[in-house]
Every structure is written in structure tokens, then in C-alpha cells.
Amino acid sequence: MKEGLWQEMGLSDQEYARIQEILGREPNEVELGVFSVMWSEHCSYKNSKNVLRSFPTQGPRVIQGPGENAGVVDIGDGQAVVFKIESHNHPSAIEPYQGAATGVGGIIRDIFTMGARPIALLNSLRFGSLQSKKSRFIFSGVVAGIAGYGNCIGIPTVGGEVYFHPSYEDNCLVNAMCIGIIDQKHIAKGIAAGPGNPVMVVGAKTGRDGIHGATFASEELNESSEDRRPAVQVGDPFMEKLLLEACLELIKTGYVVGMQDMGAAGLTSSSVEMAARADTGIEMDVALVPRRETGMTPYEILLSESQERMLVVPHLGKEQEVQDIFAKWGLEAVVIGKVTDDGYMTFKEDGVVVGRIPAKALTDMCPMYSPEAVEPAYLARAQEYDLSTLPELDDYSQILLSLLGSPTIASKEWVYQQYDYMVGVNTVVGPGSDAAVLRIKGTNKGIAATTDCNSRYVYLDPYRGGQIAVAEAARNLVCSGAEPLAVTDCLNFGNPEKPEIFWQFKEAVAGMADACRELETPVTGGNVSLYNETKGEAVYPTPVVGMVGLIEDLTQVTTIGWKEAGDIIIQLGQTKDELGGSSYLSHIHGLEAGRPPEINMQLEKLVQATTLQLIKEGLVASAHDCAEGGLAIALAECCFAGGMGAEVTLTDSMRASSILFSESQSRIIISTPKAKLDIVLNKLNEGQIPYKVLGNAGGEELSMAGSGWKVRLGLDTLEEKYRRAIPCIMNS
Amino acid sequence: MKFGVVVFPGSNCDADCYHVIDKVLGEPVEYLWHGHDDLKNIDCIILPGGFSYGDYLRTGAIARFSPVMDKVIEFGKNGGLILGICNGFQILTESGLLPGALIRNPSLRFQCYNTNLLVENVNTPFTNAYTPKQIIQIPIAHGEGSFVADPQTLERLEKEEQIVFRYCNAAGETTPEANPNGSLHNIAGIINDKGNILGMMPHPERCAEDILGSVDGQHLFKSLVNWFQQGGGRR
Numbered sequence: 001m002k003e004g005l006w007q008e009m010g011l012s013d014q015e016y017a018r019i020q021e022i023l024g025r026e027p028n029e030v031e032l033g034v035f036s037v038m039w040s041e042h043c044s045y046k047n048s049k050n051v052l053r054s055f056p057t058q059g060p061r062v063i064q065g066p067g068e069n070a071g072v073v074d075i076g077d078g079q080a081v082v083f084k085i086e087s088h089n090h091p092s093a094i095e096p097y098q099g100a101a102t103g104v105g106g107i108i109r110d111i112f113t114m115g116a117r118p119i120a121l122l123n124s125l126r127f128g129s130l131q132s133k134k135s136r137f138i139f140s141g142v143v144a145g146i147a148g149y150g151n152c153i154g155i156p157t158v159g160g161e162v163y164f165h166p167s168y169e170d171n172c173l174v175n176a177m178c179i180g181i182i183d184q185k186h187i188a189k190g191i192a193a194g195p196g197n198p199v200m201v202v203g204a205k206t207g208r209d210g211i212h213g214a215t216f217a218s219e220e221l222n223e224s225s226e227d228r229r230p231a232v233q234v235g236d237p238f239m240e241k242l243l244l245e246a247c248l249e250l251i252k253t254g255y256v257v258g259m260q261d262m263g264a265a266g267l268t269s270s271s272v273e274m275a276a277r278a279d280t281g282i283e284m285d286v287a288l289v290p291r292r293e294t295g296m297t298p299y300e301i302l303l304s305e306s307q308e309r310m311l312v313v314p315h316l317g318k319e320q321e322v323q324d325i326f327a328k329w330g331l332e333a334v335v336i337g338k339v340t341d342d343g344y345m346t347f348k349e350d351g352v353v354v355g356r357i358p359a360k361a362l363t364d365m366c367p368m369y370s371p372e373a374v375e376p377a378y379l380a381r382a383q384e385y386d387l388s389t390l391p392e393l394d395d396y397s398q399i400l401l402s403l404l405g406s407p408t409i410a411s412k413e414w415v416y417q418q419y420d421y422m423v424g425v426n427t428v429v430g431p432g433s434d435a436a437v438l439r440i441k442g443t444n445k446g447i448a449a450t451t452d453c454n455s456r457y458v459y460l461d462p463y464r465g466g467q468i469a470v471a472e473a474a475r476n477l478v479c480s481g482a483e484p485l486a487v488t489d490c491l492n493f494g495n496p497e498k499p500e501i502f503w504q505f506k507e508a509v510a511g512m513a514d515a516c517r518e519l520e521t522p523v524t525g526g527n528v529s530l531y532n533e534t535k536g537e538a539v540y541p542t543p544v545v546g547m548v549g550l551i552e553d554l555t556q557v558t559t560i561g562w563k564e565a566g567d568i569i570i571q572l573g574q575t576k577d578e579l580g581g582s583s584y585l586s587h588i589h590g591l592e593a594g595r596p597p598e599i600n601m602q603l604e605k606l607v608q609a610t611t612l613q614l615i616k617e618g619l620v621a622s623a624h625d626c627a628e629g630g631l632a633i634a635l636a637e638c639c640f641a642g643g644m645g646a647e648v649t650l651t652d653s654m655r656a657s658s659i660l661f662s663e664s665q666s667r668i669i670i671s672t673p674k675a676k677l678d679i680v681l682n683k684l685n686e687g688q689i690p691y692k693v694l695g696n697a698g699g700e701e702l703s704m705a706g707s708g709w710k711v712r713l714g715l716d717t718l719e720e721k722y723r724r725a726i727p728c729i730m731n732s
Numbered sequence: 733m734k735f736g737v738v739v740f741p742g743s744n745c746d747a748d749c750y751h752v753i754d755k756v757l758g759e760p761v762e763y764l765w766h767g768h769d770d771l772k773n774i775d776c777i778i779l780p781g782g783f784s785y786g787d788y789l790r791t792g793a794i795a796r797f798s799p800v801m802d803k804v805i806e807f808g809k810n811g812g813l814i815l816g817i818c819n820g821f822q823i824l825t826e827s828g829l830l831p832g833a834l835i836r837n838p839s840l841r842f843q844c845y846n847t848n849l850l851v852e853n854v855n856t857p858f859t860n861a862y863t864p865k866q867i868i869q870i871p872i873a874h875g876e877g878s879f880v881a882d883p884q885t886l887e888r889l890e891k892e893e894q895i896v897f898r899y900c901n902a903a904g905e906t907t908p909e910a911n912p913n914g915s916l917h918n919i920a921g922i923i924n925d926k927g928n929i930l931g932m933m934p935h936p937e938r939c940a941e942d943i944l945g946s947v948d949g950q951h952l953f954k955s956l957v958n959w960f961q962q963g964g965g966r967r
Contacts, residue, residue: 147842151873152783154744238742238786330741420844420873422938423781425748428945439943441751554943 001026009036010219015367022361030299030347030355037265037303038272038362041530047369047496048528051506054513055523061485062522067277069110069190069260071524072182073486075550079440080184081447082116085124085177085490085546087529091232092174096141100174101149101235102307107178108155109261112244113310115188115251116180119426120438121150123160123176124451124490124544128169130407130729135164138172140730145235146176147418152237153244156427157419159436160451164407167455170534175490175527177546179449181440188251190260192274192282192313195341197257199271199282200319202326202333203243203309205292209233210266210305220495220533239308239331246329247310253325255318262309268302270311272345275359282359283346284337298347298354313339376500382460385593387579392655396632396711399588400660401721403629404636406587410725411640428557433641434476434625435549437557446551448482454628455540457596460581462504464596466511466543468665471604472627473547474519478608479623479668481556481615482549487516489526489545494538496530504541505530512543518601519608521547558615560624561641565698567621568677569638569648572607573667574690575631577658583628584661599665603690607666610687619676619683626667632660632704632711634669635694636718639702645715647703648695656709671697733960735761736774738804738820740795745781745817745937752937753778757953766798775964776813776956777804779820781873781935791834791876792822801827813857813956813964814929818874821921821931830924830931831889832881834874838914842875847912847934849920850900853893856923857959858930861951867904868948870897870934872912877933879915879922889922897921897932 006016009032019027019035027035041047057065063080064072070084088103104121111118123146128135150157155178192199210233250256258278260270267289275282286301296304312333314322319335326333340346345362347355358365393399403409416431428446429437435450452473458465474484489512494501516523526546532539551557562569579585580594614620622642626634631650639645650659672680677693684691703712735753739746746763753761762772766784771777784795795801801823808814808829816824824830837843846869851862862868881889889895897920901910906918913933921932936949 144841151842151844151875152742152744152786154782236786238783238788241742241744241783417845418842420842422844422871422873422935422944423744423748425751425938425941425944428943441755 011036031357033299033303034268037268039366042264043269044366046366047371049368050370051509056517057522059522066525069113078184080182081548082111082114082180082182083488083548084110084525085175085488086527087490088174089529089532092142093172095232096138097145098234099232100142100145102233103174103176104146104149105235105240105307106263107176111178111180112247113259113261115186116182118155118178118180120179121155121157122451125162126168126173127164129166130164142174143415143418149235149237151420153241154423156421156423158421158427159431162412167540171532171539173492175544186251188256188259190274191258191278192280192339193257193278195339197313197316197339198319198335199284199337200312200333201289201336202312203331204239205290206304207292207306208300211303220531233305233307235307242329242331243308246326246331250325255314255321257313259312266305272359272362276363281340281342281344283340285348287350288336290332290334298349371496371502372499373503373506374499375503382593383595387594397713400632404722405725407726409629411723414726433560435480437480439554444554446554448477448480448549450476451544451546453542453544455542457581458508458541460596462507463511466508467515467599469545470512470515473545475625477549478612479625481558482551484521484549487521487523487547492529492532492542494533501538508541508543556615558623560638561622562638562644562671562697563621567671567673567697569671569694571669571692571694572689575652575662576664577654578662578664582663597663597665604666610689611668619680620670622671624669630661630663639715640719645699645701646697650706656706733759733957734774735776736764737778737780738764740766740784742784742786743780743782748937749778749780752940756940766800769799769803771803779816779823781818784819792826795823796826808929811928816931818933824931829929831885832879834876835878835880836876837878844873846871848900848902849897850904853896856927858952858955860958861955870936870949871938872934874933878913879919894922895919896923
């Protein structure tokens with residue numbers, strides 16, 4: 001083997017030695033390529049697996065936890081929800097439209113691979129400041145790519161989040177989540193069981209695109225990353241729509257033993273993983289794989305990441321039936337090999353063996369690491385910052401307007417109006433609310449979904465930030481009337497070989513895992529995206545939580561907007577003087593310091609359970625989580641969504657900036673008709689929930705008064721700022 | 733009344749239309765596969781929204797040559813009821829069953845949100861359940877919905893009352909600001925001269941149930957059933 005070839009492919013000298021040891025010989029170039037992608041962080045989780053073990057993954061509703069193409073959770077009536085989130089950060093940073101589009105395409109395949117019909121997409125996005133031309137280019141390209149793929153394939157994009165922060169300037173984050181519904185009897189798995197069964201490639205032809213994409217995803221970006229554009233795949237949503245319909249039709253026939261999409265590392269990872277899960281081997285001839293280019297080598301065919309392809313193992317003798325279904329949809333389905341009982345991956349070209357590796361050597365025998373973790377130096381400095389001496393700027397109206405106009409808080413209509421969020425006729429609550437809600441046809445039930453992560457909190461306190469990400473996701477679901485069920489996570493961090501980064505990762509996961517345990521929302525899968533760095537600078541640690549919830553009765557769906565003038569506004573939970581890590585501190589004072597707000601998981605549970613109970617009893621007209629920008633922003637958002645103002649009195653004894661903009665956790669703003677107020681308050685007293693009656697909805701102004709201060713602004717003025725902020729920047 | 737929903741490769745509102753007819757209207761409905769030329773004895777054809785053939789080449793341009801379209805065109809020319817929604821409207825103009833064309837939105841972006849429509853003509857099989865000049869809300873979701881036609885065609889459409897829906901504001905005024913895609917004369921939907929073929933960019937099937945927030949679109953489907961039950965004669 002040529003000295004250095006393995007390093008080029010991203011393998012260390014020790015890893016190369018281990019490969020020689022496993023094989024008892026030198027690998028050839030094809031085998032080395034296969035090892036290098038299967039042992040990349042993206043496919044093997046070699047740096048992160050030990051940490052991920054701390055997530056709770058079991059629960060009474062969990063049908064499929066981590067390890068399959070997607071998680072599966074029981075929703076009753078013989079049905080299940082299938083869901084997963086995945087990153088496509090590096091491709092999107094280099095080629096925003098195609099990077100984002102193929103990210104969407106990939107996560108959709110993960111869902112229908114399981115046999116489920118995808119019913120919704122969400123996405124969690126992070127970009128640099130919109131002041132930068134490059135960020136605007138990436139932002140608009142990513143949004144167009146998500147729209148281009150999702151709209152065409154006909155799966156509604158119903159929610160998600162968009163944040164802007166300079167740390168993402170050169171390394172945007174594009175995390176796509178997909179949700180599907182399935183009858184439990186149709187759940188399919190990614191297994192190559194039954195020696196002798198044929199192995200078939202279905203869908204698009206294989207080309208040279210995306211070779212070594214998984215390896216590219218497992219290294220930092222740098223000046224030469226632009227040259228990696230050939231490692232970015234190109235999507236064809238029309239092809240995927242045909243593949244989706246054909247695969248779902250096929251699964252219903254019962255001919256399928258196992259099925260898996262060809263995502264990162266293409267034919268290699270799909271075949272290896274299917275064999276390893278079933279304790280079998282696969283023998284295949286790459287010359288049989290339909291190609292769209294001539295002269296492709298076995299190496300290229302095995303590592304191509306051409307999109308819209310699946311690997312199917314049907315029962316022996318059903319090949320023709322499979323081909324007929326795919327032919328109806330205008331697609332190819334070709335037998336390229338068979339399942340074997342020898343545990344080996346045997347790759348041939350025109351009958352000649354070009355590579356032979358034990359399947360488990362590529363999966364279970366991948367070396368696992370526990371990288372060194374060291375608390376970063378910045379942390380103590382940032383956390384100790386004395387916020388008590390912060391100058392109190394007293395033009396609260398201007399501050400409120402300024403926050404409403406900051407892109408992270410401002411309306412994201414410019415984004416989601418490019419997405420078809422209604423196709424499928426299930427969207428009960430679309431983008432712009434705390435959580436999206438989809439009805440399940442033929443039942444009176446609904447699924448709620450959200451994604452959350454405030455990475456500034458995680459940067460300033462990874463453990464607490466991780467806890468808050470989970471708590472806030474659950475809180476968002478509860479506000480929509482749903483019981484939180486389970487989590488899929490997308491852990492976006494910098495280079496794990498740096499001890500400070502790995503410390504952030506470990507701490508954040510610990511916080512998330514503890515919160516998941518407390519809230520009884522197990523993790524059913526997800527994705528780890530490390531090496532999110534450019535020129536040595538890491539993104540803010542961003543462990544995105546995707547969460548799904550169940551609404552037992554669709555009449556209980558609750559939205560954030562005020563419903564009737566005169567309804568009483570109540571704040572559940574307590575406002576504390578907690579400006580650390582707040583949007584106010586960052587946007588108004590230019591400081592990213594202090595500790596993020598405290599979170600008491602017992603109180604959090606209590607507030608969520610009580611809110612859900614009040615909703616179920618029909619006592620709540622509106623409910624909204626209090627998040628970025630604090631109480632003032634939450635109230636303004638309730639006004640915009642309800643089309644009416646509010647008048648509140650805020651009597652806490654602390655500086656007005658904290659009353660208005662502190663981001664204290666475990667707070668929910670509800671409104672209730674006057675006639676129901678006594679019952680609501682009784683229940684809050686009984687449940688020992690801290691609360692405050694703030695005032696009432698109505699009028700055309702948002703009026704907030706405290707001791708010695710008052711903010712009074714017309715809804716028109718506020719809304720203009722909120723809605724025009726992003727369009728103004730993007731159209732300029 | 734039996735409906736048929738055509739399924740092209742890439743149609744994605746086919747199941748939505750099917751759902752509304754089956755579950756909301758409670759009328760019989762069948763899918764019509766693009767590759768077949770059997771119309772299964774249906775009374776009304778729906779060409780649904782989506783991205784037939786990926787919208788490659790030009791929206792609706794390839795779908796127009798699907799085997800089923802010969803029968804659809806014949807059905808329409810014989811006075812059969814055809815409703816084309818979004819991509820279905822684009823296919824109707826491509827196949828010459830309706831005049832004009834739908835071009836790229838001036839914003840160059842796909843746009844999805846609720847629009848106000850003014851019902852301009854209630855004397856059609858598609859709109860008899862609305863009241864004259866009623867303002868309804870129906871969502872759009874398209875990247876290429878800007879209706880264009882030559883001046884003579886526009887004049888004829890106006891004169892013959894073939895413009896059925898126009899984009900308007902909440903007060904019913906057909907202002908430029910209320911026009912989401914630069915369509916000439918704020919046109920959102922038109923019928924052919926015989927009145928049996930309607931093409932519209934907004935999606936009535938998306939607002940036909942209370943749980944989805946509005947039933948403004950349901951009345952369009954009910955109009956068809958009314959029309960049929962009353963003899964289904966031509967205008």
C-alpha cells in the first residue's frame with residue numbers, strides 16, 4: 001500500500017495497522033476505501049458512541065430505538081410515528097442549494113425505508129450574521145434547496161427554527177427532520193437476512209457524485225473545501241417521489257426482507273450495515289450496478305453517494321414482482337448479488353473478487369475512542385462576568401423594537417412561505433407557532449413536532465444548555481396541547497479531537513440525557529455532526545432536539561395567539577433576574593456572557609403537566625412558551641398571532657430590563673376567558689404552581705407597565721418591525 | 733357523481749383531492765393512472781397539483797403528452813367537467829383546453845400562504861354554491877402561477893365572464909398588492925368558453941375541513957355535486 005494513502009482517506013496509522021491485523025494482510029485500495037468510510041466518524045460514531053450511551057432509549061411506547069434507520073414510537077390504534085433528524089452541514093456550506101436539498105432527500109428516505117409514509121418535514125438551521133453577504137447567499141440558497149426538494153416531493157415543511165450567529169459564518173448548520181406514520185404491521189427493517197435471498201439496487205443510476213462524502217463530513221472545513229464540491233451530491237426530488245411511492249407499494253406486498261437507503265457511503269454502508277445487523281454476509285458484483293457514467297471503477301461504484309437509491313433484499317423468487325412494481329414507476333430494480341452465511345462482504349467485478357472483508361470488521365470492530373475532555377478556558381471567564389453592574393438602558397420601547405427586528409427573533413415568514421406547508425391536508429398548525437400539529441387521518445388524534453436548541457446557552461454552560469434544549473422542546477409541545485413522546489437529536493459540535501470541544505460535547509449530552517430521563521422522553525435515534533469548524537474556529541455547540549408529541553383529541557389543539565378581547569393573561573412559572581446568555585444581553589449590550597438561566601426540572605415538569613391538564617379540561621384559550629427575548633417578546637408574539645393587543649402590569653421587584661427580557665425557564669403564558677379564571681387559579685394553587693395574573697388581551701396596543709416604567713406601542717408598529725426585518729435585509 | 737383524479741408521476745395533491753371527495757363529500761372517486769387511457773366512466777376529472785414529471789422542461793409540458801391526456805382532452809371537448817388545480821391548471825393551458833399560460837412568479841420564489849379571492853362568476857358548475865362577489869380565502873402554493881395571455885384573449889375572458897376567481901384584498905379590492913404573483917388582471921382561475929373546464933392556481937382541497945381552519949374550498953366541490961344532481965347541463 002502506498003505510504004500515506006490511508007491518511008488521505010482520513011485513517012490514522014494505528015487504524016491502518018488495525019486493518020492489517022484484522023485482515024491478516026495488506027488491504028487493497030478498494031478495501032481501504034471501504035474501511036475508511038465505514039470507520040469515519042460519520043458512519044462509525046467512533047468518538048461519540050461512548051458518550052451517547054448515556055441517553056435513555058427505552059420507554060413503554062418505544063418500538064424501535066437507536067440503531068435502525070429511524071426511531072419508531074407507538075401512538076395507539078396499531079399505528080406508530082417514525083421520525084429522525086440528520087445533518088447536512090458541510091455540503092450546505094459548500095453548495096447551499098444542493099447541500100440542503102439532498103439533506104432533505106436523505107432524511108425522507110430514512111423514514112420510508114422503515115415502511116412509513118412521510119407526513120412532515122422540519123428543519124433546524126443556523127447561519128452567520130445576515131450583515132454578511134456570504135451568509136445571505138448561504139441562507140437564501142439553503143432555504144431554496146429545502147423548498148425545492150420538499151415542495152416537489154410533496155411532503156409539507158411545517159416547522160423548525162432559524163438562528164443567526166457569527167460562529168456559523170463559514171459553517172452553517174442544516175439539520176432536517178422527517179416524520180412518518182405507519183401501521184405497525186408494516187414496519188420494515190434494514191436487515192439482509194436469509195442467506196440465498198437476492199440483493200437488489202433500486203432507483204436512480206449510480207454516478208461519480210459524492211464520492212467520499214462521509215469522509216468529507218468528518219473533517220474540518222478550510223480554504224480548499226471549495227474544491228470538495230464534487231463531494232456534494234445532486235438531488236432529484238422527482239426521482240425520489242417515484243422511489244417513495246414504489247417502495248411503499250412494495251412493502252405492502254410482504255415481499256421485502258429488509259431495505260435500506262443509500263445515504264452516506266452509498267452502496268458500501270447500506271450493504272455492510274444490513275449484513276452486520278442480520279449476522280450475515282453479502283456477495284455482490286459491482287458490474288451489475290446500473291451506472292450513468294462509463295468507466296467507473298469498483299472503488300467509485302462502492303463509494304458513490306448518488307442520491308435516490310435504495311438497497312432491497314426481497315424473498316428469493318420475488319425478483320420479478322419487485323421489478324414489476326418499480327417498472328410501473330419508471331424505475332430500475334436490478335439484482336446485484338445475494339445474502340451469504342459466511343459473514344463476509346465479498347465485492348466482485350465481472351465475477352472477479354476485488355475485495356473481501358468481514359462485515360463486522362467494518363462495524364463492530366471499528367476502534368472506539370474516548371477523547372480527552374478539558375473544560376475550555378473561556379468558560380469560567382464568561383460565567384463569572386458580573387451582570388449586576390450592567391447599565392440599565394431605560395428606553396424599553398426601543399429595546400423591544402430592536403429585539404423584534406433582530407433576525408433570530410423576527411418573523412420567519414420569508415423562510416416558511418417558500419415551503420409548501422399544507423400539502424397532504426394534515427397541517428392543523430403550521431410554521432410560526434410553538435410546535436407544528438398534524439392530524440392523523442381517520443382518527444381524532446394529532447402529532448405535534450418541534451426542534452429546539454439555544455446554542456448560546458450551551459456555549460455558556462453545556463450541561464444546562466443541553467437540559468434547556470430538551471425542556472424547551474417538551475414545553476413547546478405541551479403548549480400545543482400534546483403529550484411529549486420521544487426525542488431525536490442532532491448533535492452539532494466542533495472537532496472532537498480538541499479536548500475543549502469534546503468537553504462541551506460530553507457535558508451537553510449529559511444535560512440532555514438527564515432532562516430526557518426527567519421528562520420521560522427517550523431518545524430513539526439521531527445524528528452526530530462533528531468537525532463543524534472553519535480555519536480552526538468551532539461553531540457554537542448546537543445539540544438540536546427534535547421532539548414529537550401526541551394529541552389524543554384534536555379539539556385540544558392550542559395555539560399561541562390571544563383568542564378573545566378580555567381574556568385574562570396568566571404567567572405560569574417565575575421571572576428571575578437572569579440576563580446571562582439572553583438575547584437582550586447579546587443584541588443590546590453586545591455581550592455573550594453570564595450563566596444561562598437556571599432550570600429546575602421538578603418545576604419544569606410541574607408547569608408542563610399542569611398546562612397540559614388545563615388544556616385537556618378546556619380551560620386554556622392560548623398557550624405560549626416564554627423563550628428568546630423573554631416575557632416582552634412572548635407577549636408580543638401572542639398579540640401578533642391573535643391579531644389583538646394586551647395590557648399587562650408587571651410587578652416583580654427587579655430591574656425592568658430583567659422583568660421584560662430575562663429568559664427564566666419553565667414559564668408559559670396562557671390566556672383564559674374571564675368566566676374560567678377562578679377555576680384555573682384554583683388549580684394552579686392546588687398544584688402549587690407559581691403564577692402571576694398579568695392583565696388582559698384586547699385593544700390595538702401592547703401596553704406593559706411596572707413600577708416607575710411603562711412600554712406602550714401600537715401593534716402596527718411592533719408588527720411592522722417583526723415582519724419586515726428579514727425581507728428588508730434579503731431584498732436590499 | 734363519480735370523480736376521477738389523474739395521477740401523473742410527480743403529482744402530489746392527488747391523494748388530497750381523493751381524500752376530500754371520498755371523506756368530505758362522500759362521493760365515489762377513482763385514481764386515473766397517467767399511462768392508461770381508461771376514464772372509468774367518471775363524471776368529473778380532476779387534474780391535481782404537484783410537479784408532474786418533476787416540472788422538468790416547463791410546468792405541465794410533459795404531462796400534456798401522457799396517454800391519459802388524449803382521453804381527457806376528448807372528454808373536455810365533449811363538455812365533460814374538468815377541474816385543474818395548480819399544476820393541473822398549468823397542464824390545461826399546455827394542452828390547449830384553457831387559454832393563456834402560467835409563468836414564473838416575479839419574486840422568483842415559491843410562495844405558499846392564504847390568499848383572498850373574489851368570486852367573479854357564480855353561474856358555473858364550479859362556483860354555484862358561492863354568492864356573487866363573495867370573498868373567500870384559499871391558499872396558494874406555487875413557483876409558477878403568474879397568468880399571462882395576449883390582450884385579445886384577456887378581453888374575451890373579461891367579456892365572456894370566464895374569469896372566475898381574482899386575487900383581492902380583505903375588502904374585496906383587486907389591487908396590485910393583493911396579487912401574489914403578478915397575474916394579469918389579478919386572475920386566479922378561469923373557465924373555458926363552454927364553461928365545463930376550470931383551471932385555478934389556489935388549492936380548494938386544502939381548505940375543505942374545519943380542522944384545517946376553513947371550509948371555503950369545500951363549496952367548490954359541493955358546487956360540482958349540485959350541478960350534477962340538477963342535471964349537469966351545460967351553461
